[in-house]
Amino acid sequence: MTEPRYTPLRARHEALGASFTDFGGWQMPVRYTSDLAEHHAVRQAAGIFDISHMAEFTVVGADAAAYLDYALAGRLSAMTVGKAKYSLLLAEDGGIIDDVIVYRLDDADFLIISNAGNRDAVREALQARTDAFDVTVADVSDEYALIAVQGPAAEAILAEVTGIDEVSIPWAEQKYYAWATATYAGKPLLLARTGYTGEDGFELLVAAADAEALWDAVLAAGEPHGLVPAGLAARDTLRLEAGMPLYGHELTLETKPAQAGLGRVVVADKERFVGKDALAAGPAPDARVLVGLSAEGRRAGRAGYAVVAEDGTPLGEITSGALSPTLGHPIAMAFVDASSAEEGTAVFLDVRGTKIPATVTALPFYRRKK
C-alpha cells in the first residue's frame, strides 16, 4: 500500500470536523456535518469543495493544438483561447482512459484537468502520444490546489472575496465553460466557470501555498450567502442528479464513448486520433447503453446491483445510485441492454433480493433553472 495522500487543505478540513474517505488514493473530506445539508446548500445557495486531488497537466508547444486533436477524442484545435471543453482520453481500442476538461490558455498553451485516480495513466498516455509533435506535456498537479465554489450564489460570493483582484473579465460576463484570470494575494489565479454539480459555479486553480488563505477568504465571503464546505458525498449525489458520469462507475477502459452517451464528444471525422479505428467499427451488437432510472419510495439501487425484467431476466447493472436529495426518490444510472434503453421502459432493480420497480428516464434527472 502506498501512503494515503492529503491535499494542501487537510488542516482546514480537520479543523472543520470533516470525516475523511479514500478516493483514488487520497484522503478526502466525505462530509463536514451532513451530506444532505451540504447537497441542499449547493442547490439553494453555495458550497465550497476541495478538489485539489484532481490532476493538472500543461500542454505547451507549437503543435499543441494538433497534438490534442490526435491525443484526445475532440477537436481541441477548434476551441478559441479563453474557452474550456469536456473531452475524453481514449485507448487504442476506443475504451476510456479518463474524461478530462481542456482549457485553451493561449494559441499553443493548454491546461488539462483529469481525475485523481487516473493521474498516472493520463500522464503516461499523454506523454506516449507526443512523438510526432513539437509539444511538451508536464504534470503540474503538485503545484496547485483546486477549489470549487458551486451553487446559485457562487458568482456573488466570489465577487466579494477579499484578495481576489485584477479579474480579467467581469464576473457576470464570464461564460459557462470558459475561464478568466485574476490574482489572489498578488499571485496568478485561474477562474474557470465549470463544475460537477449541475449548478452554476467556478473552479479556482491556485498555487498550493495559497490554498488555505483562499479557502478561508471564500468561506468568509460566502457565509452571509449560505455557503458551506461540502464533501465528496454531496458532490456524488449532486453530479448523479445532474446526470454526469463518474470515472470508474459510468466510464471505464471497457466502456466506449457512444455506450455512455458521449458519442458527441468524439469527432470521428478527424484525420487521425487515438481510438479512431476501433470506434469506426461501431459498437458491439450486444453493447449495453447508459440510461437513467427513476424509482418510487426511498430505497435506492446501488452501484453493482442488477437491473432485471419482471421475470428476473438480467437486463443490466447499476453504476451509480442514490436516493435523490433534491427529488426525494431513488435515481440511478445503469448500463442496460439496448432493447430496454428506451425512455419509459419499465424495469426492476434487484435491491438485495427485493425487486423495486423503476422506469428508464432521460438524463439529467435535475436541471437548474436558467
Add this chain to the structure above:
Amino acid sequence: MTDLTALKYSEEHEWVALDGTTATIGITDFAADALGDIVFVELPAVGTELSRGDVFGEAESTKSVSELYAPVSGTVVEINDAVVDDPALVNSSPFEGAWLIKVEVADGALDGLLDRDAYVAITEA
C-alpha cells in the same frame, strides 16, 4: 437526556435499554455518524423471533447500506414507525426518538453485552 452509562452495547453498534423484560434497541451515535445521513430504515414485523446476531433490518444512508444486527434474542413486540417515516431521526436523536424496535426478552438476555466504557473503547480503537 438518556443516561448512556445505563445502556448496554453490542460490537455492531447497537444499544439496548432494559425495562423489566422489554429491551429497547437502537443504533449508537457513533454508527449514525459513520453512516452519514440515514434516508431509509427497514424494520421487522411485530412478532418476529430474533436470535442474537440475526439481521433484523437495514439502515441506508445516501452513501451506504448497513445491516442491523439483533444484540439480544427475543420476540419483536413493537417497532418505531416514526423512524421509518423520518429516518433522519437516527442522526438527530439516536438514543431517544430513533429507538428502532422493542423486544420481549428472557432473563439474562443482555449478558455479554458491553458497558459504556467498553463500547467507547472499541469506537476509539
